[in-house]
Amino acid sequence: MIYADYNGSAPLCPDVREHVIKRIQEGPFANPNAIHHLGTKVLMAMENSRSVCAKVLGADFKQVLFNSGATEGITQAFFSIMHKNPKKKIIISGIEHSAVVNCAKFYMKDFGHEMVVLKTNDNGVVDLEDLKDHIDNNTAMVAVMAANNETGIIQPYREIAEICNTNDVPYLCDTTQYIGKTLFDFKKSGIDYAVMSGHKIGAMTGCGLLIAKDPTTVKELVIGGGQENGKRGGTQNYLAYETLAVALHYFETHLDKLEVLNTKRVEFESRIKEKFPDVVIIGENSPRLSSTTYISYPGIHGQAVQIELESKGIYVTTSSACSDNEPVTSKVLKAMNVTDDVGRGVVRISLGMCSDPAYYDEIFEALSNSYDKLSKIKSY
Numbered sequence: 001m002i003y004a005d006y007n008g009s010a011p012l013c014p015d016v017r018e019h020v021i022k023r024i025q026e027g028p029f030a031n032p033n034a035i036h037h038l039g040t041k042v043l044m045a046m047e048n049s050r051s052v053c054a055k056v057l058g059a060d061f062k063q064v065l066f067n068s069g070a071t072e073g074i075t076q077a078f079f080s081i082m083h084k085n086p087k088k089k090i091i092i093s094g095i096e097h098s099a100v101v102n103c104a105k106f107y108m109k110d111f112g113h114e115m116v117v118l119k120t121n122d123n124g125v126v127d128l129e130d131l132k133d134h135i136d137n138n139t140a141m142v143a144v145m146a147a148n149n150e151t152g153i154i155q156p157y158r159e160i161a162e163i164c165n166t167n168d169v170p171y172l173c174d175t176t177q178y179i180g181k182t183l184f185d186f187k188k189s190g191i192d193y194a195v196m197s198g199h200k201i202g203a204m205t206g207c208g209l210l211i212a213k214d215p216t217t218v219k220e221l222v223i224g225g226g227q228e229n230g231k232r233g234g235t236q237n238y239l240a241y242e243t244l245a246v247a248l249h250y251f252e253t254h255l256d257k258l259e260v261l262n263t264k265r266v267e268f269e270s271r272i273k274e275k276f277p278d279v280v281i282i283g284e285n286s287p288r289l290s291s292t293t294y295i296s297y298p299g300i301h302g303q304a305v306q307i308e309l310e311s312k313g314i315y316v317t318t319s320s321a322c323s324d325n326e327p328v329t330s331k332v333l334k335a336m337n338v339t340d341d342v343g344r345g346v347v348r349i350s351l352g353m354c355s356d357p358a359y360y361d362e363i364f365e366a367l368s369n370s371y372d373k374l375s376k377i378k379s380y
């Protein structure tokens with residue numbers, strides 16, 4: 001079995017698995033806010049985890065807020081910026097995750113804000129000139145991601161931060177797919193709010209981080225009893241937060257694995273293109289995450305390829321959702337002006353740093369066989 005849907009959710013990293021088993025067997029378990037010795041021990045472990053996360057991500061300890069994941073972080077950042085904000089304009093890109101899009105729509109529909117969607121060029125990169133044209137003193141915030149979940153294409157977030165900082169506009173950067181896949185330095189980035197989810201990096205599902213340049217600007221969504229410096233009430237999910245630190249530490253100490261994976265991905269892509277010249281690699285000429293390939297054979301449904309691969313024990317995904325039994329090109333690909341015959345054919349192959357790079361050889365064989373078989377049938 002080859003699991004190649006890390007951008008969807010990564011399996012637990014081996015160090016995380018070991019840590020969780022040991023912690024469950026040995027404890028201690030206590031409320032981290034309790035004043036007794038066991039509570040203090042749990043609190044110390046949790047705060048130590050916060051320090052590790054902050055160090056790996058180039059943030060200050062106090063800038064890191066534990067939460068349930070990226071969706072919550074995005075929602076809280078929006079709330080912190082938009083609540084009673086007299087400025088009208090929310091600028092997002094056309095390739096944002098629905099967690100961002102739906103927050104922007106919420107403030108648009110319920111509070112009369114205006115949503116501006118930036119252009120994306122054909123290489124899948126958000127248009128900086130369009131941002132410069134739209135940003136003004138009526139702009140409440142900008143939200144543009146660091147790396148796209150479908151394509152793996154990396155966005156110019158440092159330049160975006162610079163434009164936002166110059167215009168004194170808060171910048172929320174959805175770093176969910178970026179963190180843990182490539183080095184990230186929050187302080188150097190100029191970003192105001194960054195987010196992540198544990199399950200994208202081999203930590204536990206249901207935990208994550210919001211990192212805020214100025215934590216005093218964060219408004220509480222869950223009121224509760226003053227936990228997380230009064231920014232997120234409720235007893236902390238401390239064991240899950242420890243796994244964030246373990247996974248990020250693993251990432252930091254195994255960067256060489258990413259390089260090997262990247263080399264194998266590039267080799268895999270050129271082999272498949274050599275064998276099938278019609279094949280399109282989305283964002284081929286753009287900076288991309290080391291372990292994401294978004295590939296299409298025009299004329300063959302992505303779902304047919306996905307089913308073929310699954311029958312060989314290889315788990316990939318396709319974003320071309322069906323409507324009335326017809327595959328529809330995703331909004332991300334539409335924003336890149338990808339044609340429907342390419343858009344309907346995509347499958348996303350996403351590995352992670354714990355994957356064996358040799359998987360690319362097996363995926364090559366299986367994908368070649370699937371393309372050979374399906375091109376004789378032609379799905380549409």
Ligand SMILES: Cc1ncc(COP(=O)(O)O)c(C=O)c1O
Pocket residue numbers: 007008068069070071072097099145147148149174176177197199
């Ligand atoms: C880019 C991006 N942002 C946000 C999210 C939301 O993450 P979660 O569902 O863990 O809250 C995801 C998850 O797929 C994502 O890929």
